[in-house]
Structure formats: C-alpha cells, structure tokens
Amino acid sequence: MKKTRKLIISVGSMNALSSILAIVAGLVAGFIILLVSNASQALGGFKTILTGGFSDMFNLGQVLYYATPIIMTGLSVGFAGKTGLFNIGASGQFTCGMYASILVAIKCSFLPNPLQCLAALLAGVLAGAIWGFIPGILKALRNVHEVIACIMMNYIGMYLVNHLIKVTGIYDQLKNMTMRVPTGANLPSLGLNSLFSTATEQGSVRPSSVGSGILIAIIACILMYIILEKTKFGYELKSCGFNREAARYAGINENRGVILSMVIAGALSGLGGALLALAGAGRGIAVVEVLAGEGFQGIPVALLGLYNPIGILFSGILVAYLTQSGFLLQRLNFAPEIIEIIVSIIIYFSALALLLKGVIKVFFQEKDGTGDANKEDGDGGDG
Amino acid sequence: MDYNTLVFLVQQMMFFSIPLLIVALGGMFSERSGVVNIALEGIMIMGAFTGVLFIYLVQNAGGDSLSGQLLLIVALIIAAVFGAIIALPHGYASIHMKANQVISGTAINMFAPAFAVYVARMIRSVQQIPFNNIFWIEKIPGLGDIPIIGEFLFQKTFITTYLGFLILAVAWIVLYKTPFGLRLRSCGEHPQAADSVGINVYKMRYIGVLISGALGGIGGVVFVIPTATTFDATVAGYGFLALAVLIFGQWKPGRVLLAAFFFGLMKTISVTYTSISFLNSLPIASAIYKMIPYIATLIVLAFTSRNSMAPKASGVPYDKGSR
Numbered sequence: 001m002k003k004t005r006k007l008i009i010s011v012g013s014m015n016a017l018s019s020i021l022a023i024v025a026g027l028v029a030g031f032i033i034l035l036v037s038n039a040s041q042a043l044g045g046f047k048t049i050l051t052g053g054f055s056d057m058f059n060l061g062q063v064l065y066y067a068t069p070i071i072m073t074g075l076s077v078g079f080a081g082k083t084g085l086f087n088i089g090a091s092g093q094f095t096c097g098m099y100a101s102i103l104v105a106i107k108c109s110f111l112p113n114p115l116q117c118l119a120a121l122l123a124g125v126l127a128g129a130i131w132g133f134i135p136g137i138l139k140a141l142r143n144v145h146e147v148i149a150c151i152m153m154n155y156i157g158m159y160l161v162n163h164l165i166k167v168t169g170i171y172d173q174l175k176n177m178t179m180r181v182p183t184g185a186n187l188p189s190l191g192l193n194s195l196f197s198t199a200t201e202q203g204s205v206r207p208s209s210v211g212s213g214i215l216i217a218i219i220a221c222i223l224m225y226i227i228l229e230k231t232k233f234g235y236e237l238k239s240c241g242f243n244r245e246a247a248r249y250a251g252i253n254e255n256r257g258v259i260l261s262m263v264i265a266g267a268l269s270g271l272g273g274a275l276l277a278l279a280g281a282g283r284g285i286a287v288v289e290v291l292a293g294e295g296f297q298g299i300p301v302a303l304l305g306l307y308n309p310i311g312i313l314f315s316g317i318l319v320a321y322l323t324q325s326g327f328l329l330q331r332l333n334f335a336p337e338i339i340e341i342i343v344s345i346i347i348y349f350s351a352l353a354l355l356l357k358g359v360i361k362v363f364f365q366e367k368d369g370t371g372d373a374n375k376e377d378g379d380g381g382d383g
Numbered sequence: 384m385d386y387n388t389l390v391f392l393v394q395q396m397m398f399f400s401i402p403l404l405i406v407a408l409g410g411m412f413s414e415r416s417g418v419v420n421i422a423l424e425g426i427m428i429m430g431a432f433t434g435v436l437f438i439y440l441v442q443n444a445g446g447d448s449l450s451g452q453l454l455l456i457v458a459l460i461i462a463a464v465f466g467a468i469i470a471l472p473h474g475y476a477s478i479h480m481k482a483n484q485v486i487s488g489t490a491i492n493m494f495a496p497a498f499a500v501y502v503a504r505m506i507r508s509v510q511q512i513p514f515n516n517i518f519w520i521e522k523i524p525g526l527g528d529i530p531i532i533g534e535f536l537f538q539k540t541f542i543t544t545y546l547g548f549l550i551l552a553v554a555w556i557v558l559y560k561t562p563f564g565l566r567l568r569s570c571g572e573h574p575q576a577a578d579s580v581g582i583n584v585y586k587m588r589y590i591g592v593l594i595s596g597a598l599g600g601i602g603g604v605v606f607v608i609p610t611a612t613t614f615d616a617t618v619a620g621y622g623f624l625a626l627a628v629l630i631f632g633q634w635k636p637g638r639v640l641l642a643a644f645f646f647g648l649m650k651t652i653s654v655t656y657t658s659i660s661f662l663n664s665l666p667i668a669s670a671i672y673k674m675i676p677y678i679a680t681l682i683v684l685a686f687t688s689r690n691s692m693a694p695k696a697s698g699v700p701y702d703k704g705s706r
Binding site for chain 1: 480494630670678689
C-alpha cells in the first residue's frame, strides 16, 4: 500500500493524474451545459462527445487528420515555451508556411513527383522559419517583447499572404481562395485513408482524409523530444528558459538561443501549414481577413501537453478527437462550440494543478488512515 | 492634405484608438499589480457579447423606458460587470493557485467566443446578434460649435470617446496620486516588500484583475458600437492589439494613450486611404496599407524597446512563504 501511494504521489504520475482530473472536470462541465441547454438530448450528446471520435474508422481517421496541423502548431508553441518564449505568432507562421508550400506545389510542377512534394514541404518550413526569425531577432537584439512582435507578425503575414495569393497567380476567384494543389504534389497517403474508412449504406467506401502527414507530425514530436532532452543544444535552450541570467553566467549565448528557438518554432508551424495544404483534402487559404485558427489552437494544445513534445502529441489528438465529436454533435442540434467550451475548461483546470494535486494527495492519504505520507518519507530521508 | 481630411482622420481615429486605450488601461491595472492578463481578448468578447445582447433584448422588447444614450450607458455597465466576472477565474488561478498566468488567460480567450456563439445560437439559432445603432452623435449642442476643437472632438462621435478620456484621467490619478495606486504598483514591483509593510498583496492583485476585467468588458462594447451593427462573437483581435499597445506604452497611462493614438492613426490611414486623394494616387497596393499599422509598430518598437519598463513582478505568482 505504501508503495502504491508513493508511486501515485511521485511527480510524473502526479502530473498525469492531475491532467486526467482536469479532463474529467471539463467533461463534467460540458455535461452540465448540455443538460441546461437541452435536458432530453443531454445524455445522447454526452455519449457522442465521449465516443464520437472512435465510433468508426472514418471518424478515427478524421481525428488524426485534424490533429496533424494542431500538433505541429502546439509543438511550435511548446518548443518556444521551453526557452521561456511565448510564441503567440504560430498563426502567422502557419499561414506563411501554408502559402509557400501551395505556391511551390503549383509552380514547380516540372519536378518529378516525390521531389515536388518535398520541395513544397521545405518551402513551408522555410517560410515559417523566416516568420519566426523576425520576432526572434527583434527580441534578441532590440529587446522587443516577443508577444507583441508575434501579434504584429500574425497580421502582417495574413495581409501579405492575401496579397501574394492574388499577385503570384494562384488565386481561384470563384472560391475566393488558393487554387487546388496538383495531386502529384500531395503527400502520399500510404493507404492510411483507406485503412481509416467506413463502408457507407450504399455499399461504397468512404475514405477519411488522413495521410502520411500524421506520421510526419509524430516524427517531428519525437525529434523535438530528442533535441530538447538528449542534446547539449536542447539543454542550452531550456536553461535560457529556466533562468536567462544564470544561462548567460554559465557561458550560454542566450541571444543565439532566443533566435534559434523562434526559428525552429516558426519552422514547426510552417511545416504544420504545409502538411495541411498537401494533405490532399482540398484545404487552401481563403482570402479573408481572419487569422488562421490552427495557430491559436496550438496554444491550448501546448499547454495541455505541458510543453512536452510527447505530451503535445497526445493533447493534439485529444483536442482533435473532441473537435470531431463536436461535428457529430450537430446531428443532435447542439452547437459544436460546446467542444471549445469543454476544452477551455479543461485548460483552466490544468492551470489549477496545485489544487488538483492537493485533492489527489488528500484522497490517497485519507484512504490509508494514518494520513501523513510526506512525514514518513521525510523521516526515512533523515535516517 | 487639406483641413477637412484631417478632421475626418481624427474623427475616424477615435473609433480605433479609444477601445484600444480603454482595454490597454485595464491591462495596465492588472499588470501593474503583478498579474499578466493575456485574457483581454476573451474579456472584451464577453463584455461586447453581454452588452450587445442587452441592447438587442431591450430594443426587441420594444419598450421605450430605456433608449438613446442611457441604453448605451446601461449596456456599458453590464459589460463591465460581466467582464469583471469572467476575469475572476483568471485572478483565482493566478493569485491563489499560483498558476501559470498564460494558461488561465488562454482558457478565457477560448471560452468567451465559444460561449458567446453557443448562447447566441440557443437564443436566436444564429450566432450574430444585431442591434439598432442609434448611438451616433452628429454634433454635440454647444461644444460642437467651438471652432476647430468642436469639429475635431465634438462632431460625428459617440459618448464612448469621452468615456475613454475620462477613464484615462481617472486611471492616471488613481495610479499615481492615491495611496491605493502606490500600493497596487508596489505589488507589481516587489510584492515581498509590499507585504512586509502590511499591504495585502492578494487583495491588491484581485482588485487589479477585476479593474482590468471591467475595463476590458467596457472596451468590448466600445469597439463594437462605432464599427458595426451586429456582434459576431469576435472583436477582431483587438484584445491582443490592446496588449501590444500596453507593452508599446510601457505600462504608463500617458504613453499608452500615445501608443493607442499612434496605432489608431495608422489603422485609420490603412482603411480610409481611398478617401484621401494624395494617398490614393500613390501606386501602392491596398494590402500594403493594411500592413502599415503592424509594420510601423514593429519598427517603432525596435527603436524604443531597449529599456523595458515592465513591472518587475508581473507574471510571477506571489508566494508568502518565499519571502
């Protein structure tokens, strides 16, 4: 019993448990909102939220498709966050990356197939990196607050891309958005879309939109984890985040750290834009004066994942799962915004980790009866 | 540029600058007390939503007990109250729970628009809330006839413009000329020192967050009223821009005003350049004009940010035990 308790109160499982408690709290709040808005449908609606994403292979595929870009922007926010920077500019970096990859995909049709896709991906990464570099260098050399620089870059990117779409001749006037990316430039689906598909009642097969993009996102998560946790470079970046003065004292070039961190964060968001543009689902950039939502969704994803690349992978899938359930919820005449309310409440409760950890401690101590686990541990340490 | 164009520019500029000014001043109270308030966007949306919803409900009920400017004033009060209410959880997380202040702020930014759409759909089955915009003032009797000043400030306007200046004056006096302001600022600079002389840091920070919520809520209505006739669960990123104005203004009321005017003027030029013959004749694409406010802000910041005046303890939870 003492062993289990120790295990539960250890730091890692404590974080995981408090995240789970936060998710439960968000879902309970969601259920209450469903009850208030339409009591008779509430139970069915709640069941849809819980199981909608898993209800069949098609829905599961859509979950992975929606998860791909927000994992990337979440990774972007999380990576910068590890260096103590709040990258609120993922939206602009995402848009620029998406534009660059669409442009290259359409204009470079002379390239052979795999190269065309690769060039488009690289263009997205590069454009995102440039959009991250500017706030980074402004922060490092001119002490401009990265939040304000990123906000400005979001708007500059959005207006610039809207302008460039028309100037560079990839504008589809009828749909008021970018032209479709040629099929040859799309990411290979590797059969994932037909794996995640569902037979319809008419007998045909309805494939989902998932492709190799999700695999690239997973690889990116693992790569970022290795960089942050297993390399000297990652250690330097993190130490800048923990304590900038101490890092400088230890001989770490903090300016270089800030710039590189923002460049990598921008590249990750840009890759997210490229993955969405090349997913083959026909998503383009609509020429409207609205900032890309995927960039802002990256913030809650990163926060829920505790800025940890592996955590971000799972929180991205969770948010996408709830989003897909939200689409299905419309069948029961509930507004899909309920999902955003639930996610926001989950995020809020994850901020209350202190409270949740207190609850966990109290719960597991009282069960034991004696109720003083910390003291016992402390005594052991002294002896 | 002729005189009439200048008058037109100043009048238009107010519509962009005043909401930024009010919300940034709100953010200032929060940050000067030591709590970073990234939730301004969500708070603005909440304020705009409740205020506009109130106007819609009153106008639809058809009663004439509440009309004209009085209706707007009541809507502003309601927006302030709901802005403060939605800011309260942010205060609780940041102050009592010592949470990462970005997280609870993000949660509110996400919650507010979703909540506004959800409730609007429950009431009207669409997410837009229309209102009859009867609050425009062609000319204020008396004041509007003063030469020059009257034209610039008292014609073609909304009462919200004067509310903005009033809030600025009050904010300056409260922050710098009252014991309360001194205490609030001390909590943002060095809470341990403040606590050691008997100031209740928690209470001060709660007050800071609540003021920012109230002003943020007011700012939401002030943004929507002059520029639209429906509310569509968005304030077009003005909460984030207000945050930028606050940083640009170095957390000081006077400089926040200048920053709000600077940004407002740039924004005005970017949307009205077609009616300014000199600018319209230049061979510059409209997209470039739209980018001007943001590029100009970045450039100005690059030359003025060397010595940041950010409150030292802003964003750092206060832990009594770590004194």
